[in-house]
Amino acid sequence: MSSTKYDPQQIEQKWYQNWEENGYFRPSMDKNAPSFSIQLPPPNVTGTLHMGHAFNQTIMDGLTRYYRMKGYNTAWIPGSDHAGIATQIVVERQLAEQNKNRHDLGREAFVDEIWAWKKISGNTITEQMRRMGCSVDWSLEYFTMDEPRAKVVSEVFVRLFEQGLIYRGKRLVNWDPILGTAVSDLEVISEEEDGHMWHIRYPVVDSDDTVIVATTRPETLLGDVAVAVHPEDERFAHLIGKKLMLPLTNRQIPIIADEYVDPEFGTGFVKITPAHDFNDYEVGKRHQTALINVFDLTAKILPQAQVFDFQGQVLEAFDIPEKYAGLDRFAARKLIVEDLKAQELLIEVKPHKLMTPRGDRTGSVIEPMLTDQWFMSMSEIGKDDPTGKSIAQKAIDAVASNEVKFIPENWVNTYNQWMNNIQDWCISRQLWWGHQIPAWYDETGKVYVARTQEEAQQQAGSNKLTRDADVLDTWFSSALVPFSTLGWENESSKTPQLDAFLPSSVLVTGYEIIFFWVARMIMMSTHFTGKVPFKDVYIHGMVRDHEGKKMSKSEGNVIDPVDLIDGIDLPLLLQKRTTGLRRPEKAPTIIKATEKQFPDGIPAYGTDALRFSMASYASLGRSINFDFKRCEGYRNFCNKLWNATRFVQMNVEGQDCGLDDANLPSSFVDEWIHSRLQQTKQTVTEAFDTYRFDLAAQAIYEFAWNEYCDWYVELAKVQLQSGDEKYATATRRTLLHILESILRLAHPIMPFITEELWQTVAPLAGKKRTQSIMIAPWPKAYPDRINQEALAQMTAFQELVNTVRNLRGEMGIGPAVKAPLFLENGQAFAHTLPYLKLLARLSDATIVDKLPENEDAPVAICAQTRLMLIVEIDKAAETARLSKELEKLNKEKDKLDAKLSKPGYLDKAPAHLVQKDQEQLAALVEKEGKIKAQLEKLKI
Structure with missing residues (x-):
């Protein structure tokens, strides 16, 4: 041991560097050994470690170390995602500080700027992974924009296009007007906000009648194509088929019947604007209406509305009233409402709560926008596909056949719900950073899809080509990592890595990306390799703060795991919490929340304590209310192991430990601890095999602290001092054997301290056959060695x-x-x-x-x-002491009584806080009874 005192900072960097330099993270590639592999969900290159990473990386590294110790050919494959939108935003903000933008640089120079940024700042999270002790094979590290991955992306895109599964079309997509690109549902956050419901009068043509239409977006009426009622709504049956005069325009639109309308909501009339609303798009498609686009790509009103059919063909264009042209959508809303009021067409305005979709990167309100995009078909069967199944059906079958298992199993329902209602995937993005779509156009607009420009030119002959400016959705390239990281180049590829590590053993991820990533990996892998990408999908819960709230900057409750590892003082912590806030006015709230949670700053707990905390929370599928004080308890556990090792070292070093003596006596105490070790080995092994890290952590903690340290070490002192040298020798051997086994059992969860202590203990125990605990054999359980009599x-x-x-x-x-x-x-x-x-x-x-x-x-x-x-x-002294203790206890009890009796507290306070107060009060009442009983005895 390098020190008499446990100091995690002294040992962590030393041992990680040792492991990495000695190549312990690399797979053995032993064909006779079973394989275990795991793909790291590639974090964004812009990212930093957060509590979710700390949680799932503890699980992944724990599994990797466990199977490595069991002798498996083990590979944990790391990488990072180019994160198209997030990365482009970061670099554009840096340019903005220099009063520049990407258009000033041009596309090629801007992309060069991003690569330069990535080289300097983009690898932060990989260094933080090292701090977490992640035993990934860094020689296999990939970046989704590196050359090997880029070739695979092009190959996959071209093959899907050749199979008729990728096409280009004009469809409605989520559009971020600030970013100027389509975004996925995952990048849209719907927030409940205060809004309004405008009730507008639409006159019936050739009649004095009017209908009242309620809308939360009056500016979109410029693109209305119909007003719908429910077909069974008897109130309005006589109006179906009639025409309405669309307010503020010179257009007539029909009244149609569609079951989408809820007759109980609003006025019973719904305006249909299929080019600017997803639900309206489906209604319009059923009735084959036109689609009228009234916004440009910055969400400003166009001078001319564009009219399309559902095949994307231009039908016509017509002028929009000049006064609205060029206005931002919200400025147009204000003017349109004023004009409706002036024309006595605005009946009333009511406050209304509505879910507003906002881009998670910009906070901008997302606009459904009709644009030309590339799509991947989910339901079509690829040309000449021998399976006769769509790409989605293959993925559905993989789970139905148990080739891919979800843990916990209930997530299968979520997966199937999404897959059975799947829509074609919009795979194009209007960005400059990303995999540029391998498609070129000639002057006539004809498209040529090819792996390279030279290949496209061969297809086009002498025609001049221009490359498609769009890039692929980030999820497209990340869907390929199960095989793109193992040497796959095309459908005939064969490599030792593909043979050994596809499918991987388990994917560890959160439930929120089951569809966006998990399902797409299953689709791509089954389609291109004929194999599933992984056998198990372990879905873990979300890490929340100690009160159960989602961690976010706006709440001021974000915890950086590195802060827990290294510690941080309060002023610096507050600065970190308030830097880069989207809403700076929330800073006082954040400061208050931070001071409440960390009144003195964060102490340094070390990586092992943090990892053990995370493991202790990891029950199947349960979200985690993370209380940093739990780290304090497991920091104490590290101290306990450290001090126990010092005790053992002091008592065995230079002494006969009887390592080769088969005739040493064994007390019932020795038999008991050996039996409990066998039971603990069984429990921990089964827990790792079934992804129950919480049970593994609990078993290790209880055996190491409660049974070995608190009981056996104390009992061993009696045997060491008994005067019987044979018993003392047997005790020294037992002390060493049990401690060495504990260190190996705990190593997958607590890698640093176990390595440091094992380097001291293993030679004394005669077990140092390897250079590192991480490649020492996993402790095997021997049930036949359990002595039931000694246990009793x-x-x-x-x-x-x-x-x-x-x-x-x-x-x-x-x-x-x-x-x-x-x-x-x-x-x-x-x-x-x-x-x-x-x-x-x-x-x-x-x-x-x-x-x-x-x-x-x-x-x-x-x-x-x-x-x-x-x-x-001394009855008088004892009575005085107990009376004083009772008085203090009564004050605490009265205070809690008053708190719980306060009007509204039980209803308004968080349930876990109420429960905590009630449990504390019950404990005080129980203690009060015991003290009173003692006082009564003293009166006798």
């Missing part, structure tokens, strides 16, 4: 010790006072008396036929044995 004896002995300790407490005997104990007919415990004297702090322990007569000494019963402690007690 120890259970009875522990009950006896706890009974005596409780008796001391009831009698108010301080820890420094040693008292004699009498056991009536306690012959069954005769062999335990030396141990009992030490653990129960007794001056003596005597077995008698009958307890002595002593009115002041209470009697306890344990395993049919009556016990009595005899000690002189």
Whole structure:
């Protein structure tokens, strides 16, 4: 051991560098060994480690280290995602600080600028992974925009196009007007906001009648193509087929019937604007209306509306009233409402709560926009596909056949719900950073899809070509990583890595990307390799703060795992919390939340304590309310292991430990700890096999702290001091053997401290056959070595010790006072008396036929044995002490009573806080009863 005191910062960097330099992270590629592989969900290159990463990386590294110790050919494959939108935003903001934009540079120079940024700042998260102890094979590290991945992306795109599964069309998509690109549903956050419902009068043509249409977006009426009612709404059946005069325009639109309309909501009339609303798009498609686009790509009103059919063909264009042209959509809304009011067409305006879709990167309100995009078909069967199945059906079948298993199993329902209602995938983005779509156009607009420009030119002949400016959705390239990272180049590729590591053993990820990433990996892998990408999908919960709130900057509750590892003072913590806020006015709230959670800053807990905390939370599928104080408890656990190792080292170094002596005696204490070790090995092994990290952590903690440190180490002191050298030698051997096994059991979760301590313990235990604990063999359980009699004896002995300790407490005997104990007919415990004297702090322990007569000494019963402690007690002093303790307790109880009785507290306070207060009050009431009972005894 390098120090008498546990200091995680002294050991963590040292050992990680040692592991990496010695190549311990690399797979053996032993064909005779079973394979275990795991793909790291590639974090964004712009990212930094957050608590979700700390959680799933603890699980992934724990599994990787476990299977490596079991002798598997093990590969954990790391990489990072180019994160098209996020990365482009970061670099554009840097340019803005220099009063430049990407258009000033041009596309090629701007992309060069991003690559330069990536080289300097883009690898932050990989360094943080090293801090977490992640034993990934860095020689296999990839970046989704590197050359090998770029070739695979082009190959896959071209093959899908050749198979008729990729096409270009004009469809409605989520559009971010600030970014100027289509975005996926995942990049849209719907927030409940205060809005309005405008009730507008639409006159019926050739009639004095009018209909009242309610809308939250009056500016879109410029693109209305119809007004719909429910076909069974008898109130308006007579109007179906009639024409309406669209307010503020010179257009007539029909009244149609469609079941989409909820007759109970609003006025029963719904305006249909298929070019600017997803639901309206489906209604328009059913009725084959036109699509009228009234916005440009910055969400400003066009001078001329564009009219299309559902095949994307231009039908016509017409002028929009000049006063609205060029206005931003919200400025246009204001003017349109004023004009409706002036023309007495605005009936009323009501406050209305609505879900507003906003881009997660910009905060801009997302606009459904009719644009030309590339799509991937989910339901068509590829040309000459021998399976006769669509790409989506293959993925559905892979899960239905249990080739891919979800853990917990209930996530299968979520997967199937999405897959059975799947829509074609919009795979194009209007960005400059990303995989540029391998398609070129000639002057006539004809498209040529090819792997390279040279290949496209061969198709086009002498025609001049221009490359498509769009890039692919980031999820397209990340869907290919199960095979693009293993040497796959085309459908005939064969590599040792593909053979060994596809499918991988397990994917560890969050539920929120089951469709956006998990399903797409299954689709792409089954389609291109004929194999599933992974066998198991372990879905973990979300990491929330200690009150159960989602971690976000706006809440001020974000925790950086590195801060927990290294510690950070409060001023710096506050600065980190408020830097880069989208809403700076929230800074005071953030400061208040931070000070409440971390009043003195964050102490340095070290990586092992953080990882053990994460493992202890990892029950199947449950979201985590992370309380940083749990790290404090596991930092203490690290200290406990450190000090236990120092004790063992001091007592065995230079001593005979009987490593090769088969004839050493064994006490019931030794037999008990060896038996408990076998049971613990079984429990921990089964927990790792079934992804129950919480059970593994619990078993390791209870065995190491409660049984080895608190019981066996203390009992070993008796055996070491017994004067019997053979028993002392056996004890030293047991101390070493059990501790060395504990370190190997704990290593997958706590890699650094276990390596540091194992380097000391293993040579003493005669087990240092390898250079590192991470390649030492996993502790194998031997159920036939479990001694049930020793387990029963120890259970009875522990009950006896706890009974005596409780008796001391009831009698108010301080820890420094040693008292004699009498056991009536306690012959069954005769062999335990030396141990009992030490653990129960007794001056003596005597077995008698009958307890002595002593009115002041209470009697306890344990395993049919009556016990009595005899000690002189100063009744007056003890009464005063207990009375003072009771007075203090009553004040605490009254305070909690008042809090719980406060009107509205039980209804408004978070449930976990109410429960905590109630449990604390119950504990105080129980303690109060015990003190009163002791006071009554002192009166006798």
